[in-house]
Amino acid sequence: MSEIQVKDLIISAIKNKKVAVLKEIFETVPTIDIAEALDDVEDVSLLIYPFRVISSEYTGELFAELSSEQQEKIINALTDKDLIKLLEESYADDIVDSLQDLPANIVSRVLRVAPTDLRKDINQLLNYAENTAGSIMTTEFIEMKNTVHVKDAIAQIREKGKDAETVYTIFVRDAKRNFVGTVSLDDLIFAKDDETLEDIMDRDFVSCHVNDDQEDVANKFKRYDLNAMAVLNKEDKIVGIITIDDVVDIIVEEANEDVAALSHVAPLEDSYLDTPAWRMAVKCVPWIIILIILGTFTTMALDRIEKSPIFTAIPVLISFVPTLMDTGGNTGGQTIALMIRGLGTKEFSPKDFWKILGKEALTAVLVSACIALFGFLWFTIEQYTGIVTNENLFVEMNGTMVARTVWNGQCWTGEFAAHTLTISGIVAVTLFIGSFLAKSVAVMLPLGVAALKKDPAIVAQPILTTIVDVVSLIVYLGIAVAASKMFGLF
Amino acid sequence: MSEIQVKDLIISAIKNKKVAVLKEIFETVPTIDIAEALDDVEDVSLLIYPFRVISSEYTGELFAELSSEQQEKIINALTDKDLIKLLEESYADDIVDSLQDLPANIVSRVLRVAPTDLRKDINQLLNYAENTAGSIMTTEFIEMKNTVHVKDAIAQIREKGKDAETVYTIFVRDAKRNFVGTVSLDDLIFAKDDETLEDIMDRDFVSCHVNDDQEDVANKFKRYDLNAMAVLNKEDKIVGIITIDDVVDIIVEEANEDVAALSHVAPLEDSYLDTPAWRMAVKCVPWIIILIILGTFTTMALDRIEKSPIFTAIPVLISFVPTLMDTGGNTGGQTIALMIRGLGTKEFSPKDFWKILGKEALTAVLVSACIALFGFLWFTIEQYTGIVTNENLFVEMNGTMVARTVWNGQCWTGEFAAHTLTISGIVAVTLFIGSFLAKSVAVMLPLGVAALKKDPAIVAQPILTTIVDVVSLIVYLGIAVAASKMFGLF
Numbered sequence: 001m002s003e004i005q006v007k008d009l010i011i012s013a014i015k016n017k018k019v020a021v022l023k024e025i026f027e028t029v030p031t032i033d034i035a036e037a038l039d040d041v042e043d044v045s046l047l048i049y050p051f052r053v054i055s056s057e058y059t060g061e062l063f064a065e066l067s068s069e070q071q072e073k074i075i076n077a078l079t080d081k082d083l084i085k086l087l088e089e090s091y092a093d094d095i096v097d098s099l100q101d102l103p104a105n106i107v108s109r110v111l112r113v114a115p116t117d118l119r120k121d122i123n124q125l126l127n128y129a130e131n132t133a134g135s136i137m138t139t140e141f142i143e144m145k146n147t148v149h150v151k152d153a154i155a156q157i158r159e160k161g162k163d164a165e166t167v168y169t170i171f172v173r174d175a176k177r178n179f180v181g182t183v184s185l186d187d188l189i190f191a192k193d194d195e196t197l198e199d200i201m202d203r204d205f206v207s208c209h210v211n212d213d214q215e216d217v218a219n220k221f222k223r224y225d226l227n228a229m230a231v232l233n234k235e236d237k238i239v240g241i242i243t244i245d246d247v248v249d250i251i252v253e254e255a256n257e258d259v260a261a262l263s264h265v266a267p268l269e270d271s272y273l274d275t276p277a278w279r280m281a282v283k284c285v286p287w288i289i290i291l292i293i294l295g296t297f298t299t300m301a302l303d304r305i306e307k308s309p310i311f312t313a314i315p316v317l318i319s320f321v322p323t324l325m326d327t328g329g330n331t332g333g334q335t336i337a338l339m340i341r342g343l344g345t346k347e348f349s350p351k352d353f354w355k356i357l358g359k360e361a362l363t364a365v366l367v368s369a370c371i372a373l374f375g376f377l378w379f380t381i382e383q384y385t386g387i388v389t390n391e392n393l394f395v396e397m398n399g400t401m402v403a404r405t406v407w408n409g410q411c412w413t414g415e416f417a418a419h420t421l422t423i424s425g426i427v428a429v430t431l432f433i434g435s436f437l438a439k440s441v442a443v444m445l446p447l448g449v450a451a452l453k454k455d456p457a458i459v460a461q462p463i464l465t466t467i468v469d470v471v472s473l474i475v476y477l478g479i480a481v482a483a484s485k486m487f488g489l490f
Numbered sequence: 491m492s493e494i495q496v497k498d499l500i501i502s503a504i505k506n507k508k509v510a511v512l513k514e515i516f517e518t519v520p521t522i523d524i525a526e527a528l529d530d531v532e533d534v535s536l537l538i539y540p541f542r543v544i545s546s547e548y549t550g551e552l553f554a555e556l557s558s559e560q561q562e563k564i565i566n567a568l569t570d571k572d573l574i575k576l577l578e579e580s581y582a583d584d585i586v587d588s589l590q591d592l593p594a595n596i597v598s599r600v601l602r603v604a605p606t607d608l609r610k611d612i613n614q615l616l617n618y619a620e621n622t623a624g625s626i627m628t629t630e631f632i633e634m635k636n637t638v639h640v641k642d643a644i645a646q647i648r649e650k651g652k653d654a655e656t657v658y659t660i661f662v663r664d665a666k667r668n669f670v671g672t673v674s675l676d677d678l679i680f681a682k683d684d685e686t687l688e689d690i691m692d693r694d695f696v697s698c699h700v701n702d703d704q705e706d707v708a709n710k711f712k713r714y715d716l717n718a719m720a721v722l723n724k725e726d727k728i729v730g731i732i733t734i735d736d737v738v739d740i741i742v743e744e745a746n747e748d749v750a751a752l753s754h755v756a757p758l759e760d761s762y763l764d765t766p767a768w769r770m771a772v773k774c775v776p777w778i779i780i781l782i783i784l785g786t787f788t789t790m791a792l793d794r795i796e797k798s799p800i801f802t803a804i805p806v807l808i809s810f811v812p813t814l815m816d817t818g819g820n821t822g823g824q825t826i827a828l829m830i831r832g833l834g835t836k837e838f839s840p841k842d843f844w845k846i847l848g849k850e851a852l853t854a855v856l857v858s859a860c861i862a863l864f865g866f867l868w869f870t871i872e873q874y875t876g877i878v879t880n881e882n883l884f885v886e887m888n889g890t891m892v893a894r895t896v897w898n899g900q901c902w903t904g905e906f907a908a909h910t911l912t913i914s915g916i917v918a919v920t921l922f923i924g925s926f927l928a929k930s931v932a933v934m935l936p937l938g939v940a941a942l943k944k945d946p947a948i949v950a951q952p953i954l955t956t957i958v959d960v961v962s963l964i965v966y967l968g969i970a971v972a973a974s975k976m977f978g979l980f
Contacts, residue, residue: 027693133810186657245734256745258841260831299809302811302812303879323782330781337752394836
């Protein structure tokens with residue numbers, strides 16, 4: 001069934017109040033697809049209908065998947081009794097996710113009608129700082145004492161498991177309520193009835209603390225192939241758990257943030273499609289303005305250099321400026337992107353500085369040499385073919401300037417060739433120095449910023465571009481002056 | 491325990507042949523940490539020791555986590571009997587992952603000693619194209635008929651589950667061997683003994699085909715919060731499964747590929763630290779050369795424009811060229827990054843073209859207007875302060891050129907102010923048009939490339955930069971000429 005068909009089917013079942021069809025749909029169609037169909041429904045009486053007739057076992061999940069706009073409409077339309085039923089079937093962390101995007105009056109109504117236990121959980125979760133382990137954990141998990149027998153553990157899971165976010169991992173504590181290990185559901189099933197959890201539990205568990213950054217938590221899941229992880233408070237007591245499905249979302253979110261930062265967009269709170277144009281502009285404009293201000297240094301340098309005697313004498317040197325600046329930016333950008341992702345996915349850390357610097361230094365020499373060599377060839381071609389107008393390569397013929405082609409033999413010998421090859425040489429050497437500098441700075445900046453515990457993705461690239469642009473231009477001028485003295489050609 | 495301590499402990503236990511200590515380490519330390527410690531060990535006799543004395547239940551996993559260099563050493567050092575034991579405790583997909591990086595003689599030895607069933611599985615997996623569902627799936631899963639009773643199902647899991655990659659999802663088939671649903675382990679535990687799998691199974695399962703792209707598979711896991719997914723062949727029979735831990739790796743890999751492509755680096759096959767400098771250069775150089783060649787169009791445009799009468803008369807216009815080009819590239823780059831990630835994470839598809847174009851058009855107007863307004867102000871400041879040397883704003887005083895400051899009153903009236911503000915205006919209007927163009931092209935290019943089923947991350951950005959640079963320069967010239975005619979100031 002295509003998405004469009006599902007949507008039509010759902011809307012028509014609701015409009016015609018066909019409860020049986022609607023029940024069949026909820027049993028066979030994934031909830032996220034139903035939520036997407038309902039996200040466009042304007043009419044509240046249609047939107048609320050499934051919440052009145054379908055078991056809250058399904059509508060709890062449906063509610064969590066809807067946009068905050070639709071959630072607000074539904075909460076406003078539901079009676080207190082229906083709202084309680086809905087809350088009871090939802091997980092505390094899902095409710096908190098929803099509440100963070102809803103207006104204050106809705107939040108207080110939800111907290112007022114929520115059962116005491118749930119309210120306590122919600123309040124606790126709301127108090128953890130954004131992007132910490134505490135803010136994404138759930139408080140509904142299965143905890144048992146280490147002395148419990150396998151048989152009783154299975155009985156307990158059957159009894160209480162329905163309320164837990166996962167029954168695949170049981171968190172084991174000792175008599176002092178310290179967290180001592182985990183038992184996976186399959187270990188429990190394979191174990192003998194009279195063994196205790198102590199006998200079968202994994203002691204090589206990995207845990208995190210409530211204030212840990214969610215990116216660090218995600219990297220631990222990835223590294224250790226976990227399904228669920230215990231979240232501990234300052235006293236190392238377990239206060240919640242994080243499950244793998246939440247982590248998948250975090251990994252995508254963090255990757256999106258890295259891409260956004262590298263492309264100078266402030267992170268979006270909502271999905272792209274849900275972010276209105278004006279908010280998009282707010283995310284985009286400040287960085288562009290900062291970049292224009294930083295670019296002032298480049299403007300200043302270029303302004304001085306283009307009026308220098310040597311650049312006035314050989315205007316073709318100006319034509320190569322964009323190539324020099326773009327190439328510096330691009331080679332540096334390559335390295336910075338690899339650094340940002342490596343730091344983001346914890347593949348390496350600022351501690352590996354010297355190892356990475358050594359490797360990048362060698363890479364930088366190789367890359368810079370290759371592109372300088374290619375550049376030398378290409379810039380010569382550009383001059384000979386007239387892509388750039390190097391005046392010395394042109395002769396007057398019948399009143400207009402035409403290129404001295406290689407066929408008339410003059411260009412490959414004497415002053416013309418020396419002039420052309422010197423210009424290509426000046427640009428190529430600047431390219432080498434600029435690329436090498438760009439790659440070196442591109443290693444040091446992100447690792448340095450990360451060592452200061454700031455986000456390298458945001459800070460590093462604009463500074464890199466400015467440094468590389470300005471230094472490249474100064475080097476360019478210096479080499480041009482040196483070449484003119486050395487070869488006496490200009 | 492810090493990483494360094496763990497490493498010392500393991501090496502010393504191996505050197506001193508302390509089996510009990512080593513066993514304790516394998517029970518309490520996560521396998522990946524042990525593997526990292528052993529990755530630096532050169533001496534084969536030390537490396538092989540754990541594989542001789544520790545239960546293969548642990549060493550199978552350890553082997554999978556080691557680098558291919560170490561894996562090769564170990565296979566060469568093991569007797570056929572020990573190798574079989576190791577293979578039997580490994581998952582087929584892990585073995586295939588290892589084999590893909592090992593020399594042919596090792597591969598044939600492994601296939602020779604592997605038990606028939608395992609060999610069949612390995613051969614099958616080796617034949618699926620890279621980055622497809624087939625290449626990442628495992629063939630060890632639990633499949634049962636729909637008529638099996640809950641009690642018997644649990645008994646079967648206890649018996650056969652140890653060999654399966656996951657026991658949390660049971661895949662259900664009907665009498666014709668068609669895949670009809672899934673039962674999760676917790677549903678099984680909560681169910682009554684005499685119910686059949688048919689009664690309790692989820693019919694709203696999500697599956698994929700062997701040739702599906704791994705990125706699509708990962709997006710389905712994310713969208714539907716799955717733990718495991720069935721992989722079907724052309725006849726819709728189930729041939730393997732993919733589990734969430736494999737998907738986490740894919741999501742990170744795909745995000746890294748997007749970042750790399752946006753930064754003009756060819757995707758790395760290995761991790762950054764494992765990629766030698768020369769291979770790094772191979773990944774970096776070709777793109778830089780392509781960008782230099784594409785940049786030729788910009789060079790050509792600038793070369794023509796800088797020699798136009800109006801730019802020769804007002805050289806300060808050249809000083810603003812980097813700002814114009816960088817800003818166009820940056821505003822376009824913002825949009826392209828959002829498109830690439832949105833397409834990559836399947837948040838939207840080329841079908842949403844008109845919706846996205848409408849929203850980006852509005853965003854583009856807002857962003858371009860804001861930065862053009864700021865630009866007008868900033869460029870005026872740059873001229874008045876002498877950041878750029880607008881000759882008309884300077885007067886000779888005691889033999890040197892000094893800025894006519896705002897205090898002497900002359901700059902805000904008459905020709906000087908008109909000249910300065912006209913220049914700011916020319917640059918600001920070009921900035922507006924350039925940014926608007928950049929954002930518009932940045933929407934159309936990736937969506938267009940994606941609609942042609944090519945990878946938008948690689949193709950879109952270099953083309954964007956070239957188009958925006960060249961068009962901006964031509965627009966700049968046109969506006970400058972128009973302004974000089976309109977105001978007659980130059």
